[in-house]
Amino acid sequence: MTNHWRDIKHADVILINGANPAEAHPVGFQWFVKAKLDPTKGPGAGGGAKIIHADPRYTRTSALADRYLRIRTGTDVAYFGGLINYVLQNNLYHDEYVRNYTNASWIVKEGFDFKDGLFTGYNASTRSYDISTWAYETEGTALDGAAGSTQAKAKRDRTLQDPRTVFQLLKKHYSRYTPDVVSSITGIPQDQFLEVAKIVGEMGRPDKVMTIVYAVGLTHHTTGGQLIRSGALLQLLLGNMGRPGGGMNAERGHANIQGNTDHAISWEILPGYLRIPAPGQKNLDAYVAASAPKKSDPNSWNFFGTNYRNFMVSLLKGWYGSAATQDNEYAFAFIPKPAVNSSWMSIYDQALKGKMEGVILSGMTATSIGPDSNQVLQGLSNLKWLVVMDAFPTTSSEFWHAPGMDASKINTEVFMLPATHWIEKDGSFVNSGRWMQWKEQVLPPEGDARHDHWILADIFDRVKTLYKQQGGRFQDPIMAMTLGYKDPKKPELDEIAKEINGKDLSTGSQMTSFANLKADGTTTAGDWIYTGSYPDAGNLSKRRNGVQNAQANDPTGMGFYPQWAWSWPLNRRVMYNRASADLDGKPWDPKRPGIQWNGTTWVGDVPDYPATMNPKDPAAWLPFIMNGEGTGRLFSNSMNDGPFPEHYEPVEAPIPNPLHPSQSEDPVAFLYDQAAGRPNRFGKVDQFPYVATSYRLTEHEHYITQQVPLLVGLQPQAFVEVPQELADEKGIKNGDRVRVSSLRGKLEVAALVTKRLGPLTLAGNKKVYHIGIPIHWGFIGVSAEANPDRSKYWLANALTPFVGDANARTPEFKAFLVNIEKIS
């Protein structure tokens, strides 16, 4: 989230796509309801914020919404694109913000174009783009700045009239997204779409603000990255980024998914979103040149790019201590350089190819998570060894004797290590709003269970000993890794928190800000975005000054609660908050200030800007200090499948793409099977006529709650939701057992016949039904034990395709084709 949970109460309009917060984040949803019940919020004269929910399924979120739009799954680019077009055609954008706080006035290179569903530079054989034309026209030589972090100044036309300005190209691109086209793709009736567009359009007024809230309903698509980006473009046009009550707010689904993304349990990054180096980057200069954002305007601070080397060297110094020296580029060679994408699906793809020997799973079960659970089971069977660290048995620890598997033919050695869980250890959880909240250890470890990090520390110690005794490949990093803990086999989490913050090696003091990190080996920071969380005064995530004394603890009255826990970066509660104030430093809406200039300093939230930089100074930095432009990017070359989001159909779609049937799917979506020389397994609409989408229920969380009897009692049975009209056609009654099949697998579960899922009418008058599939069941847990024979066909992800998003390689869990039949 750019903002945070409590901040949602400041919104006038709450646009929800790909999310169902009333059921999936019920306690967070209280802040939506507060906005709705607040008469000072809302469009026009107020009367309460308007909640607009676009979803294939009418959920409890829809029930509390002011407008519900039934939208076909995975078509949100068309919906947001239609809103963008409406805002541009009717001049409803926030003019001052767009001109000064976005790259609307940047001029794009001659040669850039979009035609028949493709941007310039596409290579069909590699399924990738040459992005050399996705760039700005420049003048002169590279701007001054840190090595590797600048480019030549981009040309601008501040009148926005030049046909090659980002603004004009954007307008042209989205002019195709008329209400008629939006309706033909999404299934949303034109009149309903226009009613919503009118409400949304009003949010371009400086005294109004809208938030966009989304969850995995946007991310879990082959077009996931661009679905989110299309929402972000709308927010930039309306001037809503950086403002209380605004922003792009991802509701994340696991207690610490945010913290562990920040700390880079993710193949493509190092802690703090530093890119993993690539082959060919021989030294830090080459790494920074390839990775750092490039300053393209004299008034752009480009803080991230400017400091990239400081952050990287401080990380390396923290990890490798005295072995990281100026002479060896601070042990840059110790960091592995992947040749190819190594994300979640790639692990099992490599296992299918016989190239993956061992997998360690900690609190994640590959079998249930999928996609394509049957193929994942095959991958697990191909491994030499599998380690599962978990508090409970999982569908992965038990995969080798799952229903239908022949254990005697599976040669994977499996280790099940009983791990402690959250309540048996301390440490922080970072919530969706970036709040790092410390938790205390409540209970001692149960029985023989051990902490995950102690298990890893112990394994590392044993591996290190083996290398010392036996020798082996490249031991240097293993010998050099710092273990500055009281007991290297049992590091305390508070000690690690201190290491993450980093210190000044010359004074021994904890760092207080990442702005002070250096590239000369005199500072450390395990994760620079957490620098400041643990100064000499102590671990700030333990602070607990909350609503018990609102007057003292919320001095601005805006709900920032700066002394409750700690929020990255630098305890800032709303990211990009310079953009919450106008050019002179006055809040766009004085009733909802983020930060403001008082003549000598910025006050309010922790400013995302130099604290004493006078906004009226001609040399003042542009508002978005983290990127090269200094402005929000309506056009960006950072996406693999285009500078502007475009609607593409899922790989399994009920209709050809109405915009460009010759290029129906995302041209860069990653087809794992095809790339590996295996046949693609995608079904066609004649055999699999229904659109399926998967989702979660209030009473369950992924798969672990199958171990909690009270929750299984509340939601005991695997089921799918079937629209009433389709059930009538098929003779399916509520409670009947049905078989739902895709080209990859099947489910056999109970049917819940519902009016929550209705038909949609798409281009060519094509009528389409959705089948709704909750993900929570499998062959492990309380339900499965009560139904051992039936649980074999309860894995929802047996149905889902093995295909990845063009940018993030996120699997397509949310839009695929199935058939359904009654089991007689």
Added chain:
Amino acid sequence: MTEITRREFLKLGAAGTAGMALVPLANPLGFDLAAAKKRTLELRISGAKEVHSICPYCAVGCALIAYTSEVAGKTQLLQIEGDPDSPVNEGRLCPKGATAMQLATSSRRVGKPQYRAAGSTTWEDKSWDFMLDKIAQNIKASRDNTFVAQDANGNVVNRTEGVAFAGGAAFSSEEGYFATKVMRTLGVVHIEQQARV
């Protein structure tokens, strides 16, 4: 009717008779529900230690208060409830958070390290030492087998291609950081958690 938060409620109790004087207004029948509820709560958590935690499920990050007591040298969990001081949840919890106690203490936990040999049809109970030694040997062997020091173009890449680590959307941040540090040091490139899935 105005809701009384638990914290205010306890304050009312602490205020003694002055607090009790409010009761007839809230309960015109004169039956002192609030006092009865308070008494039940007090019995349950009387003398208990208040420990602060965060809900283990979604990423709203609801703050929890856990009440424990020491019985015969063993820590017993008495109750988990929402923390009224939190600006995130203000004491509220959903069905999952409200049943967190049943996740916290469960007879369904894996009791001992379990080992399943290649081709075997059963688990065997093994010691931690057996397990960790064997895992360390496997990691070393797979690392040595699949380590690429230089790629075909002569670039130094120092990567372990045949070992993957995935996990941890519910372990503490500091554990996650430590896992990243260890895995990257071992040269692991396939490192993932729940963010994509």
